[in-house]
Ligand code: ATP
């Protein structure tokens with residue numbers, strides 16, 4: 439049995455004004471069957487590029503410059519177009535941030551739900567029934583009313599439930615959720631996260647969950663990868679990462695999470711000071727050094743390898759043994 443996803447030293451460039459900007463560099467990660475993997479990083483770190491590259495749907499100026507992406511063993515870069523379409527249709531489902539964009543505004547939910555099942559080979563009447571059942575499975579009460587509705591008649595949270603139902607309908611090998619709760623209010627966000635958690639158990643789906651918010655990942659994911667300027671700087675079991683981060687960037691992300699009982703101005707930071715480097719001007723040595731509280735000369739000359747710091751736990755920091763000396767939050771309250 440192949441893993442749901444295997445990225446091996448995946449690198450991606452975007453061509454801008456005659457220059458190839460490296461946006462992903464040697465990203466290696468594996469998502470086993472049934473596992474939920476959280477990919478976290480600031481805006482611009484390359485999270486969506488990972489999701490697009492592994493489906494071979496990069497924008498026209500983007501290309502995989504080296505490395506491989508395999509979905510259930512299929513090497514995405516070398517599949518012929520016919521096979522690629524089949525693998526995408528059967529094995530991969532993606533849920534984006536904006537459910538409004540995934541739904542056709544001029545068709546009822548019923549038409550769109552049953553179309554998914556018709557493509558999978560069901561008859562018209564059967565497809566409608568299965569669509570309605572699928573809505574019930576994502577905890578939509580009154581599915582027949584929702585089937586008759588147009589997208590704009592539903593709330594954002596309800597639309598996202600419908601999109602998730604459509605994604606799960608084909609029982610994909612890999613379900614990608616790219617910031618599925620960004621833009622929803624906090625209550626709805628919690629509901630959608632609960633739903634994904636429940637569906638994970640029910641469907642046993644393998645999940646790539648992309649978010650800039652470690653808190654959203656905390657309750658949901660088994661493993662976490664932390665992306666910074668296109669590099670996976672830390673990876674490990676979610677509990678281990680939250681309890682004992684071994685990269686200063688991860689510690690910084692944890693420090694920025696809202697904490698129960700602490701008001702703003704009481705030592706809580708909203709963001710890590712400074713900005714990530716733009717893809718065109720990546721510093722020599724460690725990419726995080728310019729913003730890092732632990733950085734010293736070695737960090738500005740020598741690129742850190744992925745140090746093994748525990749079972750299944752890696753960190754690209756020369757000084758991973760000192761990260762615990764940085765202030766960070768030991769426990770994470772899931773959003
Ligand atoms: P966000 O949290 O904002 O969604 P992200 O982590 O998903 O960010 P990406 O969208 O993957 O980041 O973008 C990674 C980098 O690549 C960014 O610097 C972005 O500006 C750049 N980029 C994205 N698409 C293109 C493109 N088509 N051409 C050139 N640069 C691009």
Ligand code: MG
Nearest residue numbers: 485486487616
């Ligand atoms: Mg993105």
